[in-house]
Structures are given as C-alpha cells and as structure tokens.
Amino acid sequence: MNTSLRIAIVGAGPGGLTLARILYRHGVNASVFERERSPLERPQGGTLDLHAESGQLALQRAGLEDAFKRIARYEDQGSRLMDQHGRLLFEAPNPDAGDRPEVDRTALRQALLDSLPPDCVSWGASVTGVRSTGDERWTLHQGALTHGPFDLVVGADGAWSKIRPLLSTYQPQYSGLTFIEFGIDDADRQHPHLAALVGRGTLQVAGEARAIIVQRNANAHLRGYAIFRVPSDWGADHLSLPALKAQFHGWHPQVLALFDAANETLLARPIHALPVGHRWSHRQGLTLIGDAAHLMSPFGGEGVNAAMLDAAELAQHLLETPDCSSAVQAYENHMFERVIPAAQGSAEAAAIQLSHDSLALSLAHLHHHLTPQ
Numbered sequence: 001m002n003t004s005l006r007i008a009i010v011g012a013g014p015g016g017l018t019l020a021r022i023l024y025r026h027g028v029n030a031s032v033f034e035r036e037r038s039p040l041e042r043p044q045g046g047t048l049d050l051h052a053e054s055g056q057l058a059l060q061r062a063g064l065e066d067a068f069k070r071i072a073r074y075e076d077q078g079s080r081l082m083d084q085h086g087r088l089l090f091e092a093p094n095p096d097a098g099d100r101p102e103v104d105r106t107a108l109r110q111a112l113l114d115s116l117p118p119d120c121v122s123w124g125a126s127v128t129g130v131r132s133t134g135d136e137r138w139t140l141h142q143g144a145l146t147h148g149p150f151d152l153v154v155g156a157d158g159a160w161s162k163i164r165p166l167l168s169t170y171q172p173q174y175s176g177l178t179f180i181e182f183g184i185d186d187a188d189r190q191h192p193h194l195a196a197l198v199g200r201g202t203l204q205v206a207g208e209a210r211a212i213i214v215q216r217n218a219n220a221h222l223r224g225y226a227i228f229r230v231p232s233d234w235g236a237d238h239l240s241l242p243a244l245k246a247q248f249h250g251w252h253p254q255v256l257a258l259f260d261a262a263n264e265t266l267l268a269r270p271i272h273a274l275p276v277g278h279r280w281s282h283r284q285g286l287t288l289i290g291d292a293a294h295l296m297s298p299f300g301g302e303g304v305n306a307a308m309l310d311a312a313e314l315a316q317h318l319l320e321t322p323d324c325s326s327a328v329q330a331y332e333n334h335m336f337e338r339v340i341p342a343a344q345g346s347a348e349a350a351a352i353q354l355s356h357d358s359l360a361l362s363l364a365h366l367h368h369h370l371t372p373q
C-alpha cells in the first residue's frame, strides 16, 4: 500500500473506528468525520454479542484482544423465552458457556477510541455531501466547510449514509416493525424481581403479533425493546409509557411491570433494511462498509459483526495491495457475496417475527441453536 494515500472515513460507529484503528496500527493515519459532537452525545444503545469469526476477529486484527476481554461479559449469554401469560417456555442451560460474550456499545466505542490518536476523529463534523475534484479524488462537504481532497472516502455512516447515493440508487425500506427502546436503571437494587425475570442475558416475551426483548447490560441496567407492527412514524405521536403499555393490554402483570419500572427515556427505532444482495458498480475512490452497505434488521444479531468484519477485510486489502482501486474492488466483490446469508436470514426473521407462528418459530430456533446436541 502507498502509505501517503489520504483516506477519509465518514462515521465513528463500530465499522468506521475499527477500520481507522487497523490502518493506524499499520502506520496509516485515516481521518474520521463524525456528526456527533462527542463520544457521549447520545446513548449508544444496548448490548451486542460479538461473534468469534467476525466481530472478535476484527478486534484481534485491531490488536485489541486485551481491551475486549476487559469489557466482554461472558456471564451474560443467557436466553429465556416466555409467552404473554408469563409462562417460561425455554431457558438456555449455561448462560456463561458460549463464545458470544456481550459488550456494551459505549464500552466498545470507547475501547476503539482509546486506541486511536486524539486528533483522528473530528467530532461535530456532519458530512452533507461528497464532490469529485475531477482528478480521481474527492472532497467532503460539511455545510460551507470543505475537507480534503482524499484519495479514498469510506462511507461508514450507517443506515442513512450520505456517501451511498454516489454509488447506489437504493434507499432502505421500512420492514413494518418498530422497536421502542426503554431502560430500567439499577435493576438489582431497585427492581430485583425484574432483574431475576430477565436473568443473565436476554429475555424474550412473545405473543399476539407483539414481542418484548429485554437484555441485561453492564451496571445492572436492563434495556428493553417493545416490538410491534405500526406505521413507521408511530413513535412521532405516541412515544409515552402509557401508550406503550396499552399496546400490550392483557399481558401478564409480571411482564407489564417492565414498563412500570422504565425510566422516561424512550426511543423509537423503526426497522429498515436494504435489499438482500445490495451491490453497486465500483467507483474509484469511494466505498461503503457496515450498515451503509448492507443495512439489515437486527433479528440475526449480525449487523455490528458484519460492519467490523467489513472494516477488517477492507483494511487488509488496502494494506496488502499496491493499487488502492484494486484493493477496494477486491473487498467489495467478496463482501457483496459474504453478507448475503446474514441479510437473507434477518430479512426472513423480520418477515416471520410477530406473526401467528412466531412463538413456535422462536422456540424451535432457540432449541436448535442453544440446546446441547
């Protein structure tokens, strides 16, 4: 690789920061542009399980195995399924036995940031567009400000990427499912009955075209998602705990108690996805990683893992191939095929979740994946 190449990464999510870190480890200083004003501007969301063959592999390539061990929660890999009447239908036998430990998103972002030089990320830099300089390079625009020129611009800017329209005409489509995110603080002390209900990992309660998923996060925080089928703008007018509870009218009081204990911060996350097999024709000096390239519903738990593996593979191609354009093409051609099974699986899951068969299907899925054979 020509180490004097100027590389811009748009977005300091898990994908963008993993790419910046691996390049930095090999002597290449990329510039990251992030619209949030600081790492703590907004809560980064819940817990993620990093898979050995993707998220964990990317952290190894980043030289962050030790940092990962410090933040990984191997003890929180449990899984429970209940129906709306509060009946326990499934419980994974060993919550601490798997190889998919949970990490909190904020801790993961901080571990990546700590491994980069302080001036690597420009905070408060909301990229509004990208323009060609006419000599195979690109400038980034942030309102009236211009950055660059850059030899390579990597769009790691998530679902509503500002880089993607230069490569693809596709926009994410609404899946019909909305997740309302809620949180319960200090559960072990303030709400021990709910901490016990959720257990060491994930509780899923499913029934009548609705579901509630609650995950144990670090610091005894419980993060829940109430999931149902409503128009994509439902959250704009209905975001309150009473409106949320009304969606689950008739469910077991032990389950509804989750809403009674929730704090006031509710977030609506209408779930969108790009089509399975989304791809584009290569364009010199531009590419996408992570959700910008292959946004999928969260049901497979693959999104962050795919984003970090994209970063690791793109970095490897760039570092090993003398010509930047050939490196990017090799990354793209492999990535387009690699993500198809995960995208297909999460599209199918989004279609069948909250259907009349969803409880039976969830039970079959858990038995298949979590019961020792």
Ligand SMILES: Cc1cc2nc3c(=O)[nH]c(=O)nc-3n(C[C@H](O)[C@H](O)[C@H](O)COP(=O)(O)OP(=O)(O)OC[C@H]3O[C@@H](n4cnc5c(N)ncnc54)[C@H](O)[C@@H]3O)c2cc1C
Residues within 6 Å of the ligand: 010, 011, 012, 013, 014, 015, 016, 033, 034, 035, 036, 047, 048, 049, 125, 126, 127, 128, 156, 157, 158, 159, 160, 161, 162, 179, 225, 269, 289, 290, 291, 292, 298, 301, 302, 303, 304, 305, 306, 307
């Ligand atoms: C409710 C929910 C639950 C999920 N649970 C899981 C899970 O359990 N496991 C899993 O693997 N995945 C899960 N996902 C998916 C996962 O969050 C994403 O796949 C992952 O975060 C993608 O990483 P990324 O780096 O590509 O993009 P993002 O994490 O979206 O990061 C993009 C970054 O770019 C910044 N940005 C955006 N636009 C601009 C701009 N114009 N200029 C500058 N910066 C910009 C953003 O502020 C952000 O920091 C879940 C998603 C949702 C919605």
